Amino acid sequence: MNISPAWVSTVILVISALFQLIGLFGLVLVFFPGPTVAWVGQLIWAIYTRFNYGHASWQFTLTIVLFVVSTLLMLLGSFLDNLMMAGQAHKQGSPWWEIGLSWFAMIVGGILLTPLGGLAAALLTVFLVEYQRLGKKQKEAWAATKAVALSWGWSTLLRATLVLVMIALWVVMLVWL
Numbered sequence: 001m002n003i004s005p006a007w008v009s010t011v012i013l014v015i016s017a018l019f020q021l022i023g024l025f026g027l028v029l030v031f032f033p034g035p036t037v038a039w040v041g042q043l044i045w046a047i048y049t050r051f052n053y054g055h056a057s058w059q060f061t062l063t064i065v066l067f068v069v070s071t072l073l074m075l076l077g078s079f080l081d082n083l084m085m086a087g088q089a090h091k092q093g094s095p096w097w098e099i100g101l102s103w104f105a106m107i108v109g110g111i112l113l114t115p116l117g118g119l120a121a122a123l124l125t126v127f128l129v130e131y132q133r134l135g136k137k138q139k140e141a142w143a144a145t146k147a148v149a150l151s152w153g154w155s156t157l158l159r160a161t162l163v164l165v166m167i168a169l170w171v172v173m174l175v176w177l
Contacts, residue, residue, distance in 0.1 A: 009048075013174075016045035020170065024163045027156050029115035031107055035077035038163045042070055042170050052177050059177045066173050070166045077162040081155045088151035092144045094130065102126045102148070123149055 019041025027034040052063040086099050105125040110118025126148050130141035 012045060012048045016041040016170075019044065020163070020167050024160065024167065027160050027163065029110065029118070031103075031110055031118065032115070033078065034159055035074040035163050035166065038166050039070060039074040042067065042166065042173075045170070045174070052173070055177065063173050063177050066169045066177075070169050073162045073166050073169075077159045081159055084155040084158070085148065085151050089126065089144065089148045092147040094126065094144055094148075095133075098126065098129045098133070101129060119152070 020038040023034040023036070023038030023041065026032040026037060046063070046067050049063075051067065052059050055063075086096075089099050089102070090096065102122040102125045106118045106122035108118075109121025113121065123145050127141050127145040130144045131138060134140045
C-alpha cells in the first residue's frame, strides 16, 4: 500500500491542530496542562516539517525562533498557573499543606467525578480546612475560598491568552513560512 505524502501531511496537520484545540479548550480543567498539550501539537508539526528545513534559510531560522517563543510561552503559562493559584491562596493566609491538600482533592475529584467535580472538590477542601483552622469562622473561610476561585479564573484567562498566542505563532509558521 502506497500512502501519498500529501495524505501524511494532512494527517499530521490535523493531529497538530487537534492537540492545540484540546490544549485550549482543556484549560477549563484546573489540573489540565493546556499550554503543554498545545505545545506538543506544535512539536509534532515542527518535527514532521523539520522546522521548515527544506525552505529558504530565513524561513528555517524564523520557524525555529517562533517555536522557541512558543516554548517560552508554554513554560511561562505553566509557571504562572501554579504561582497564581498557590500564591493567591497562600497570600490569603492558607498554609502550604492546605494548598497541597486542595490540589490532591482536585486531582482525585477530577478523576473520580468529573473535571468540574475536581474543581468543586478543591474549593470545598479549601473551605472546610479553612473553616476548621480558623475556628469555624465561615466568613473568613469563604473569603479564602473565593480568593482561590478568583485566582483560578485569572490563571485560566492568562493561560488561554498564552495558548492563543502560541496558536497564532503556529499559524504564522504554517501559512507564511
